[in-house]
Amino acid sequence: MVAHAAHPGSSSRVRRRALLGTAVLAALVALAGLAAYLARDGRSVPENPASKPYIRPRALLIAPKTRDPIAYGRAAAAALWSYDTRAYSQSELRKALHGWLTAEAQYADPASVDKAVPSAVLWQEMAANGQFATARVNEGHxxxxFTQALQADPGAITQAYVYAVTVSGKQSIVWKGSPAGGAESRSTTLAVRCRPGRPCALVGVLPSVAP
Structure with a gap:
């Protein structure tokens, strides 16, 4: 974040843009604290066959070119819930996920993305067991x-074009010696930036889920 600007007016504008970029995140974090992981309701979702993904290592997911914030949020959640210790390193996964972030550094929150990735030490242990995870997205909304805030002030979104998107689904995990693996329901709320005429990009991951 810029600490100084050439002129007082410029400094004010920079500070205002930064605040607008984080306003949606800050508001939802406060509200989501009351309903953290409420969406972990164990919904029934068909599981991926354990044998198929174990035969062929998974490639790193690439951000889609879409202007739909919900479609982008669904894809980003799938990328955050997926990993394959047989195919790439922990640092390669982090780098790939950072590629989903907006190029405008004053809005991007890479630290929130890193928190979704297993630590380097844990990754080594998982790699020794050939562990990998696949994601099945159920819905996004x-x-x-967020919708209440838009209804109250429809023009507010045009200041930063940051959308909040909550995604739910299931993560299936497989490792050596356990072809059946295990699965659990997952949900997350993401901040997605979709400027008019440009593909969407990830701003960050909220620490709690906003229903």
Whole structure:
């Protein structure tokens, strides 16, 4: 974040843009604290066959070129819930996920993305067991608090074009010696930036889920 600007007016504008970029995140974090992981309701989702993905290592997922914030949020959640210790390193996964972030550094929150990746030490242990995970996205939507804010002030989104998207689904994990693996319901709320006429990009991952 810029600490100084050439002119007082410029400094004010830079500070205002930064605040606008984080306003949606800050508001939803406060609201989501009351309903953290409420969406972990164990919905029934068909599981991926354990044998198929274990035969062929998974490639790193690439961000789609879409202007739909919900479609982008669904794809980003799938990327965050997927990994393959047989195919790439922990640092390569982090680098790939950072590629989903907006190029505008004042809005991007790479630290929130890193928190979704297993630590380097844990990754080594998982790699020794050939562990990998696949994601099945069930649905994505704008959180209730976000839609209420838009209804109250429809023009507010045009200031930063940051959308909140909550995604739910299931993560299936497989490792050597356990072809059946295990699975659990997952949900997350993401901040997605979709400027008019440009593909969407990830801003960050909220620490709690906004229903």
């Amino acid at each position: 704008f959180p209730h608090a």
